[in-house]
Amino acid sequence: MYQSKMKLNKTTEKVIISLLKAKGNKMDIWELSRKCGYLLDVIKSAELLKKVGAVKLENSTVTLTNKIKFPEYLVKNERPLNEVMRKYTAYRKRAVFSNDDYDQLSILPGAVYNKLAVMLKKNDLRNRDVLCMGDDDLFSVACSLTALPKSITIFEVDEKVIGFINKISRELPIPIKTVSLNLLKSLPKSYSGSFDVFVAEPPDTVKGTLLFVSRGIQALRKDGVFYLGMTEVTLNKKQWLEIEKTVLATGIALTDIIGDFEEYVIEGNELTWKGFEKLPKWVNKPAKKPWFVSTLFRGEVAGVKKPIKFSFKDVKKELITSLLP
Amino acid sequence: MYQSKMKLNKTTEKVIISLLKAKGNKMDIWELSRKCGYLLDVIKSAELLKKVGAVKLENSTVTLTNKIKFPEYLVKNERPLNEVMRKYTAYRKRAVFSNDDYDQLSILPGAVYNKLAVMLKKNDLRNRDVLCMGDDDLFSVACSLTALPKSITIFEVDEKVIGFINKISRELPIPIKTVSLNLLKSLPKSYSGSFDVFVAEPPDTVKGTLLFVSRGIQALRKDGVFYLGMTEVTLNKKQWLEIEKTVLATGIALTDIIGDFEEYVIEGNELTWKGFEKLPKWVNKPAKKPWFVSTLFRGEVAGVKKPIKFSFKDVKKELITSLLP
Numbered sequence: 001m002y003q004s005k006m007k008l009n010k011t012t013e014k015v016i017i018s019l020l021k022a023k024g025n026k027m028d029i030w031e032l033s034r035k036c037g038y039l040l041d042v043i044k045s046a047e048l049l050k051k052v053g054a055v056k057l058e059n060s061t062v063t064l065t066n067k068i069k070f071p072e073y074l075v076k077n078e079r080p081l082n083e084v085m086r087k088y089t090a091y092r093k094r095a096v097f098s099n100d101d102y103d104q105l106s107i108l109p110g111a112v113y114n115k116l117a118v119m120l121k122k123n124d125l126r127n128r129d130v131l132c133m134g135d136d137d138l139f140s141v142a143c144s145l146t147a148l149p150k151s152i153t154i155f156e157v158d159e160k161v162i163g164f165i166n167k168i169s170r171e172l173p174i175p176i177k178t179v180s181l182n183l184l185k186s187l188p189k190s191y192s193g194s195f196d197v198f199v200a201e202p203p204d205t206v207k208g209t210l211l212f213v214s215r216g217i218q219a220l221r222k223d224g225v226f227y228l229g230m231t232e233v234t235l236n237k238k239q240w241l242e243i244e245k246t247v248l249a250t251g252i253a254l255t256d257i258i259g260d261f262e263e264y265v266i267e268g269n270e271l272t273w274k275g276f277e278k279l280p281k282w283v284n285k286p287a288k289k290p291w292f293v294s295t296l297f298r299g300e301v302a303g304v305k306k307p308i309k310f311s312f313k314d315v316k317k318e319l320i321t322s323l324l325p
Numbered sequence: 326m327y328q329s330k331m332k333l334n335k336t337t338e339k340v341i342i343s344l345l346k347a348k349g350n351k352m353d354i355w356e357l358s359r360k361c362g363y364l365l366d367v368i369k370s371a372e373l374l375k376k377v378g379a380v381k382l383e384n385s386t387v388t389l390t391n392k393i394k395f396p397e398y399l400v401k402n403e404r405p406l407n408e409v410m411r412k413y414t415a416y417r418k419r420a421v422f423s424n425d426d427y428d429q430l431s432i433l434p435g436a437v438y439n440k441l442a443v444m445l446k447k448n449d450l451r452n453r454d455v456l457c458m459g460d461d462d463l464f465s466v467a468c469s470l471t472a473l474p475k476s477i478t479i480f481e482v483d484e485k486v487i488g489f490i491n492k493i494s495r496e497l498p499i500p501i502k503t504v505s506l507n508l509l510k511s512l513p514k515s516y517s518g519s520f521d522v523f524v525a526e527p528p529d530t531v532k533g534t535l536l537f538v539s540r541g542i543q544a545l546r547k548d549g550v551f552y553l554g555m556t557e558v559t560l561n562k563k564q565w566l567e568i569e570k571t572v573l574a575t576g577i578a579l580t581d582i583i584g585d586f587e588e589y590v591i592e593g594n595e596l597t598w599k600g601f602e603k604l605p606k607w608v609n610k611p612a613k614k615p616w617f618v619s620t621l622f623r624g625e626v627a628g629v630k631k632p633i634k635f636s637f638k639d640v641k642k643e644l645i646t647s648l649l650p
């Protein structure tokens with residue numbers, strides 16, 4: 001008999017969500033595969049759902065016949081993103097973090113919206129244990145306002161950010177757990193393999209990015225997912241290649257690379273950015289509108305998860321986005 | 326003195342194109358970096374253009390002062406994509422290729438449009454030597470109709486495709502060179518390092534994809550670029566990881582992975598696709614609307630280009646998109 005407590009795999013979750021949204025709660029196997037991925041896995045999920053009495057399978061079509069027993073987290077409606085963003089921007093107005101010692105520069109609310117939209121589409125929020133590594137842009141708050149994750153945790157070095165999140169956490173649909181942590185130090189064992197998703201906007205240097213990814217991968221479960229912002233402005237393609245190779249060696253497949261995705265706020269202080277003092281003299285005015293953008297990377301653990309292999313010697317010098325060399 | 330024949334690097338080309346399109350033919354260095362990539366390279370390009378008397382540099386702003394001597398390929402206007410597509414679809418109507426022996430299934434015109442749009446944005450068409458590996462969807466014709474590439478070549482195994490292209494080639498803005506070639510055989514040396522861009526929609530199997538990529542990489546110049554379609558329908562994430570790792574080992578960095586990008590035509594014969602006869606009995610009706618989609622991968626040679634390392638034993642069995650295992 002169907003157990004509402006049964007653990008559903010990610011493909012099965014996607015199949016259920018797709019059917020719930022579909023007209024007449026039915027889709028043919030072809031459309032379902034387009035939405036949910038690898039055809040053989042989608043068929044397996046459909047047959048499992050048949051076995052537990054939730055769907056009927058006929059003429060290439062999967063029809064939901066009994067949805068009352070699906071777990072609550074799958075059945076509940078998404079809150080409209082506009083509403084989420086309205087509340088999120090109100091929190092942003094109460095707190096701006098821009099401490100260069102911590103390489104803080106927030107992505108714009110539009111970028112938060114875009115990232116949430118991708119995470120919803122990929123089903124990386126519902127019932128997930130989400131980890132935000134560094135949270136000066138309050139992305140954890142946006143996640144919480146969707147009311148979808150199972151839990152939200154931030155690793156953060158700045159006590160001001162932690163203080164603010166702790167203060168507002170009780171007002172939020174899902175409380176945010178704050179962990180005061182310097183990623184330079186190794187991750188406490190208790191966090192290993194504890195999260196479904198990590199989200200990070202690391203310093204845009206090779207070692208800075210890989211340090212964040214290294215801790216993040218340790219924190220991920222064996223079928224975990226990550227979202228990573230990486231720029232073209234201060235990292236060239238040779239450096240991208242180095243980062244990508246190191247990431248793939250941990251067993252993670254890249255599933256999405258979306259360019260010009262995340263706009264950052266402008267603070268008008270580009271000329272004081274690390275290394276920017278070396279720019280030629282005619283570069284003497286800061287930017288007038290947002291220009292610093294990141295590409296969004298999404299990856300999934302696809303093989304056996306392995307720790308990152310990379311020398312973090314001198315990583316301290318690369319914890320600030322900078323023009324190197 | 327400025328030489329109109331001077332060889333411009335890719336960043337400099339992008340800077341010129343961006344300035345030509347900009348209001349007042351000027352942009353500040355920040356916006357220019359957003360459009361053209363790695364900041365230090367953009368600054369180098371701006372200073373080179375200053376040296377040859379083409380721009381002035383002042384207050385962080387690059388202003389075009391003299392454009393008459395830029396090479397023709399940079400100055401000429403893009404033809405509107407809608408016009409390109411109108412002509413392209415007329416050619417498509419004259420020729421449909423769907424020989425399963427060659428794993429032929431065309432992407433829809435909408436996907437051709439999307440791919441051209443990305444190639445324009447990335448400046449991968451102007452003055453490029455473009456190689457289409459397999460051309461049943463007549464993508465070479467669409468490239469030619471933009472009138473931007475320096476040359477267009479197709480590697481094709483199907484004599485019918487070659488015959489059709491040869492027949493129409495003289496009507497096109499840029500003639501298309503056809504090469505009758507079976508990718509199972511090694512590439513004639515004369516094609517090594519001869520192309521700026523290759524475009525492929527390989528059979529969606531690991532070995533099939535890597536065979537195409539292997540020949541393509543051999544054919545690319547040392548700063549070459551590729552566009553590759555890869556599906557989630559018949560390839561799982563473990564297989565994606567294997568393909569991505571092998572690609573990165575050749576010195577190519579992935580710059581874009583755009584999901585649900587290329588829709589394929591439907592022919593209503595899914596049930597006869599290789600391996601699909603093993604699907605369960607309830608899967609007994611073909612699709613009614615397009616469902617088979619590919620993700621678009623773009624990569625750039627970023628390191629030292631190396632040949633692919635992969636065993637192509639039994640690759641013959643994987644030259645048709647199929648459900649494996």
